[in-house]
Amino acid sequence: MSQKNLKRISLMLREDQYQQVHESGLNLSGLIRDLIDDYLSDFKITLSVTQETRELYDMIISNTGSNDEDLEVYLKDSLKLLLRDKIKNMQNLEKELSKK
Numbered sequence: 337m338s339q340k341n342l343k344r345i346s347l348m349l350r351e352d353q354y355q356q357v358h359e360s361g362l363n364l365s366g367l368i369r370d371l372i373d374d375y376l377s378d379f380k381i382t383l384s385v386t387q388e389t390r391e392l393y394d395m396i397i398s399n400t401g402s403n404d405e406d407l408e409v410y411l412k413d414s415l416k417l418l419l420r421d422k423i424k425n426m427q428n429l430e431k432e433l434s435k436k
Contacts, residue, residue, distance in 0.1 A: 357364050374380045385393070396402065
């Protein structure tokens with residue numbers, strides 16, 4: 337990326353955030369650019385997960401040569417199951433309310 341395409345800004349971080357980025361050796365500018373690209377992308381999502389899920393994700397992805405594209409088919413299936421469960425719960429709620 338050429339320098340003429342970059343814009344210098346001022347950024348406020350918490351002290352702990354700065355320390356973690358510094359200790360990990362990450363390039364903060366590059367990290368922020370990547371995160372903004374991900375956030376603004378029409379084809380990327382960000383999930384908040386537990387530490388256990390994150391560790392499982394890292395272990396499987398790094399040890400199997402898989403990537404997020406490989407995971408997508410499983411995510412689609414999980415979302416369909418979630419929707420099915422939510423519909424069933426709503427139907428049960430409707431039945432309960434109609435009894436009252």
